[in-house]
Amino acid sequence: MQQQNRILAIDLARGISVLMVIIVHTLWIYGDIATQSETWLGSVVHFIGKGTPMFLIAMGVSFTLSRNQSIILSIKRALYILAVGYLMNFLKFVLPVLVGTVPDNFIEAYGWTAPATLNNMIYMLGTGDILQLAGVSLLIMGVINHFSKNKYIPLIIALFIAVVTKEIHGFRLGIGGVDYLLDLMWGAEWNVYFAVFPWFSFILIGMFFGMWYKEKKNSTNYLFNKMGITGVILMLIGGGLCFYNFNYHFGDYFHLGPGGTLYLAGFNLVLLWLANLLVTRIRENNVFTFFYYCSKRVTTIYIIQWVLICWGMGALGYQQFGVTGVLLLIPFYMLLTLGVQKFVLDKVSTTKKSKKQTHIARKQIVIRKT
16 A cells, blocks of 8 residues: 555646646647736746756656666666657757748747748757756666665765756756767756756655665655655745845846755655645545646656647647737647647557467467477
């Protein structure tokens, strides 16, 4: 039961997170500037966006509990996630540009002159999204796990990253491709939204708690109670630092300083504690089951929603809607995303499994006959 609750709490948090992403991205792409910055909807959605680290912490916990944590498998997973991430960038940015459906004001928002050039498309292809962060992080996680099983190692590295990130933000060597790799690590520009520094620190905190959980013989209550207590402490420390110097310690959401990183880590640890409280106190129901479904398909749902939202600009324009328009588009893109997942990808997956099982059954019959 304890094991099940732990899994359900992580799945609930992850399932909610990926659906909240659809809300955030719909506002970003379709809400006009006034709607994003001056309305109740903009304030609520930006608050929702602060839940991204919850997914990253859950990723760290899940990594420590996976059956095979070999460095080779970590590298394979990392390369796969990176490939998928750049494929997503191609589908959501480059393909619409090639087809000619991207609005001019979207290109102009980058500071470019429409139509987009080859260099512009290469820039968009290289956008550092959360999948790029996950891919690079998996590489490093595999190395850390290979050389040390001490739970305090990822915690120390996480705190180190949180502290030093602001001091090295934007450091480059002036060498094209090398600078892009450095941007993925600690970029301060807008070609990378989720740089490894500081966002990897959330994943490392998840690794720390995952290792702690295993040490305590899979005690779910122990794990999430410690998350809740630690979360409150980190919120107080991080919040105090942000109050002292907001520009340095928080800045903007994508380029956090030490205080902002600690505050959001604490905030999302408390959210995970609440998720466990829900699955412990409330019996399983259709709503929970729906979130568990989304959690198991988190990567494909993330890709689908981004691609569909970006493709939609060809018909709906870029940042053209007020509150009412965005509120109508949010459920539309949620239903469209989930529809593609369930009626396209799930069916393809089911068909492949069925064919594989049929092939295995036939092979076994042949072996028996011989």
